[in-house]
Amino acid sequence: MKNIVHNYDDSSWAPTGKGALTHDVEPVLETGGVLCFPKLPFVLSDAEKRFLDTSVSDGKAKNISLRGVNDELRGAQGSAEDQAALRAMILRFRSQAESFAERLFPHYKGQLQRGNTSYRPMAVEGRVTSWRKDDTRLHVDAFPSNPTRGTRLLRVFTNLNPRGEPRRWRVGEPFEAFAKRFVPKIPKPLPGSAALLHALHVTKARRTAYDHYMLQLHDRGKADMDWQRSAPQAEVNFAPGTTWVVFSDQVLHAAMGGQFMMEQTFYLPPAGLKQPASAPLAVLERMLGTPLLA
Ligand SMILES: [Fe+2]
Numbered sequence: 001m002k003n004i005v006h007n008y009d010d011s012s013w014a015p016t017g018k019g020a021l022t023h024d025v026e027p028v029l030e031t032g033g034v035l036c037f038p039k040l041p042f043v044l045s046d047a048e049k050r051f052l053d054t055s056v057s058d059g060k061a062k063n064i065s066l067r068g069v070n071d072e073l074r075g076a077q078g079s080a081e082d083q084a085a086l087r088a089m090i091l092r093f094r095s096q097a098e099s100f101a102e103r104l105f106p107h108y109k110g111q112l113q114r115g116n117t118s119y120r121p122m123a124v125e126g127r128v129t130s131w132r133k134d135d136t137r138l139h140v141d142a143f144p145s146n147p148t149r150g151t152r153l154l155r156v157f158t159n160l161n162p163r164g165e166p167r168r169w170r171v172g173e174p175f176e177a178f179a180k181r182f183v184p185k186i187p188k189p190l191p192g193s194a195a196l197l198h199a200l201h202v203t204k205a206r207r208t209a210y211d212h213y214m215l216q217l218h219d220r221g222k223a224d225m226d227w228q229r230s231a232p233q234a235e236v237n238f239a240p241g242t243t244w245v246v247f248s249d250q251v252l253h254a255a256m257g258g259q260f261m262m263e264q265t266f267y268l269p270p271a272g273l274k275q276p277a278s279a280p281l282a283v284l285e286r287m288l289g290t291p292l293l294a
Pocket residue numbers: 135139140141248253
């Protein structure tokens with residue numbers, strides 16, 4: 001398996017200046033690379049270190065996140081003052097992740113749309129869930145209620161663990177090899193089903209054929225335990241203080257362990273890509289010989 005993780009020495013989130021070393025790495029990301037920055041921590045103030053505790057979570061949501069136009073804090077508990085400070089910390093991560101993404105990917109300028117920002121204080125280990133939601137199985141991100149219609153999912157993560165524990169991932173084979181294995185078994189979308197799911201509000205937008213195939217790949221990959229074991233894969237440990245960037249709809253990944261992480265999602269419309277021929281959309285269209293955004 002070719003090397004998926006590419007290390008860079010950056011020590012700054014800023015657009016320019018000391019430690020702001022890496023620029024123009026769209027091709028690495030778009031061909032399925034994980035950009036890894038082992039010297040790029042998200043620095044907490046002494047006061048913020050009290051949030052490195054599971055008691056900040058309300059115990060219901062998996063993550064603490066900012067939602068809606070007013071960036072309301074969701075999934076947290078504590079005094080109003082604590083919640084305001086936690087919200088400010090998450091907002092600071094968002095703004096650093098945004099300026100970082102603008103520097104790394106100048107080609108996406110004006111195209112990257114801000115998605116969710118989250119703080120994940122809970123341990124990956126011991127989470128009980130259904131096989132479909134089990135992210136310790138290799139998968140590419142695809143969500144049943146949120147059709148992307150070809151829009152890419154770009155994610156920035158930082159491990160905050162205060163006890164030296166890495167975020168442990170497995171990464172898998174290139175998207176094309178994965179798709180070749182499962183696509184021939186996937187039935188075509190049923191005529192009318194996308195319109196029906198949308199009318200019933202099962203999906204937030206109309207599912208395209210692309211979304212159908214991506215969701216099927218997500219599910220069939222997770223359901224196939226032989227493939228989970230035997231597929232080409234590598235373990236990757238992201239030490240505390242490491243930031244990594246990935247197209248999570250392209251790179252096969254599984255979260256095996258770790259606790260305390262920040263995450264920023266961006267959306268990128270397909271037209272914003274530098275080399276669209278490497279995207280899952282183009283790979284699937286070539287494989288199936290038909291346009292998939294209809
Ligand atoms: Fe995922």
